[in-house]
Amino acid sequence: MTEVEVKDAIVKIIADVAMDEDVTSIDASASLRDELDLDSMDFLDIVMELKKRHKITVPQEEYSELATLDSCVKYLTPKFQ
Amino acid sequence: MSRVVITGVGLTSPNGNNLSEFRKALLTNKSGITHEEIRHVGKVAAGVCDFDEFKYQKKKTRKRGTRAGSTAIYCAHEAVIDSGLDFNEADKSRMGVYLGITEHGNVETEQEIHDLYNDHEMDVTLWSHHHNPRTVSNAPAGEVALNMKITGPAYTIGAACAGGNMGLIQAYQMLMLGDVDFALAGGISESVRTFGIFAAFDSQGALGKHDNPELASRPLDENRNGIVISEGGAIFTLERLEDAEKRGAKIYGEITGYHTNSDATDFVLPNSERQIQCMQAALKRAKLDFKDIDLVNMHATGTPSGDTIECEAVSSVFGYSENTYINCTKGFIGHTMGAAGALELAGNLPSFEDGVIHPCKKIENLDPKCSLKNLVNGEPLKKEVNNILNNSFGMLGINSALIVSKYIK
Numbered sequence: 001m002t003e004v005e006v007k008d009a010i011v012k013i014i015a016d017v018a019m020d021e022d023v024t025s026i027d028a029s030a031s032l033r034d035e036l037d038l039d040s041m042d043f044l045d046i047v048m049e050l051k052k053r054h055k056i057t058v059p060q061e062e063y064s065e066l067a068t069l070d071s072c073v074k075y076l077t078p079k080f081q
Numbered sequence: 082m083s084r085v086v087i088t089g090v091g092l093t094s095p096n097g098n099n100l101s102e103f104r105k106a107l108l109t110n111k112s113g114i115t116h117e118e119i120r121h122v123g124k125v126a127a128g129v130c131d132f133d134e135f136k137y138q139k140k141k142t143r144k145r146g147t148r149a150g151s152t153a154i155y156c157a158h159e160a161v162i163d164s165g166l167d168f169n170e171a172d173k174s175r176m177g178v179y180l181g182i183t184e185h186g187n188v189e190t191e192q193e194i195h196d197l198y199n200d201h202e203m204d205v206t207l208w209s210h211h212h213n214p215r216t217v218s219n220a221p222a223g224e225v226a227l228n229m230k231i232t233g234p235a236y237t238i239g240a241a242c243a244g245g246n247m248g249l250i251q252a253y254q255m256l257m258l259g260d261v262d263f264a265l266a267g268g269i270s271e272s273v274r275t276f277g278i279f280a281a282f283d284s285q286g287a288l289g290k291h292d293n294p295e296l297a298s299r300p301l302d303e304n305r306n307g308i309v310i311s312e313g314g315a316i317f318t319l320e321r322l323e324d325a326e327k328r329g330a331k332i333y334g335e336i337t338g339y340h341t342n343s344d345a346t347d348f349v350l351p352n353s354e355r356q357i358q359c360m361q362a363a364l365k366r367a368k369l370d371f372k373d374i375d376l377v378n379m380h381a382t383g384t385p386s387g388d389t390i391e392c393e394a395v396s397s398v399f400g401y402s403e404n405t406y407i408n409c410t411k412g413f414i415g416h417t418m419g420a421a422g423a424l425e426l427a428g429n430l431p432s433f434e435d436g437v438i439h440p441c442k443k444i445e446n447l448d449p450k451c452s453l454k455n456l457v458n459g460e461p462l463k464k465e466v467n468n469i470l471n472n473s474f475g476m477l478g479i480n481s482a483l484i485v486s487k488y489i490k
Contacts (some may be wrong), residue, residue, distance in 0.1 A: 019140040
């Protein structure tokens with residue numbers, strides 16, 4: 001998958017988790033926690049959806065890689081291959 | 082000694098999403114029972130509510146929480162609005178949330194197991210981390226506290242189908258003790274969303290059925306064949322009288338008596354002797370004679386044996402009273418389980434004001450064993466109502482009788 005396709009897949013998951021928030025104009029470099037009012041349970045949901053939808057496992061010690069949309073794409077693109 | 086009064090009502094029932102709609106439905110013969118497709122069970126009569134889940138809750142917290150929690154949040158907000166309390170200015174640490182439940186966690190657990198077998202190939206690492214906060218038994222009350230930022234006590238009372246009355250009794254006690262100043266209390270049920278409860282009642286030969294779903298719940302009818310399972314909720318705001326008067330609140334009624342006891346005889350079959358004792362003890366606490374009760378709302382679920390046993394008990398306590406009239410609610414809405422006591426009380430509360438008793442849904446073939454004197458059947462009855470006794474009983478032999486009286490200064 002290209003980085004653009006990975007980004008789309010991640011945004012879809014974030015949209016399903018954030019639900020009430022508008023994800024169409026996320027600042028890719030900003031903290032997802034601050035920008036979308038996400039909490040630790042939401043990040044667990046994102047990790048779970050990555051596993052369910054794409055069979056990607058994110059070890060607990062690497063959760064910090066999911067801090068921004070940019071870092072998500074950078075970290076997850078190799079895992080999507 | 083303090084007195085405890087009801088100052089607000091919020092509810093959702095299969096035939097109405099507020100007190101006015103619900104009351105109108107009960108007075109105009111409107112059923113809330115439909116045929117629903119229940120997983121593994123098939124088409125079955127049930128009562129489902131259609132309140133707006135997102136009126137007071139965000140989509141994300143709804144997804145994270147439970148149907149019972151969502152129902153409770155809706156009812157709690159509606160009750161507070163109805164009470165006229167300046168909620169933003171009120172001390173949330175002096176508020177309590179006390180909700181009766183029949184059970185909690187079956188819906189969520191069944192869903193996880195369904196997903197585990199059908200979608201997750203038995204991979205338990207995909208089991209939701211939301212499972213625990215969803216299935217703890219305080220969930221419906223805790224979700225209300227979270228949503229409304231109430232920091233006083235918030236918990237549920239597990240009391241089978243006596244839950245609705247027990248929530249109110251708990252709140253009454255906490256107000257009398259001075260533990261809280263304002264209580265949100267009643268009962269909640271999401272049971273209609275678990276196939277297990279349908280399957281279990283069916284296995285027991287106690288699931289209400291009829292080709293016309295509106296006739297599946299027939300308390301006291303000779304042809305009744307069981308319980309129609311429904312969901313719902315009713316939450317009241319309760320306050321000490323002096324607090325309610327100080328802020329000029331509308332007072333729906335006063336809790337004047339209650340009692341709860343246990344059959345200690347059977348897992349599922351009720352016991353008329355204990356029911357009699359329960360009603361009599363409630364009358365004693367209220368300092369009322371049986372003839373003072375204008376209206377008895379029966380638990381009457383529509384099972385052949387349960388209704389007969391309760392009729393024996395009601396007849397024994399009130400059979401010699403010309404003043405006492407009897408109704409039951411489940412013919413219209415089915416059995417809303419943990420919500421039943423509170424919801425059915427709500428349906429009768431307006432009688433203090435309008436002087437009308439809502440009827441039982443028309444009983445076509447009254448069971449001779451249930452032929453109670455002064456049964457209000459099919460048509461509303463004009464009558465001044467000053468005291469209501471509300472029965473709610475549950476499995477494992479829990480009985481509750483709650484007496485609510487017209488507020489007199």
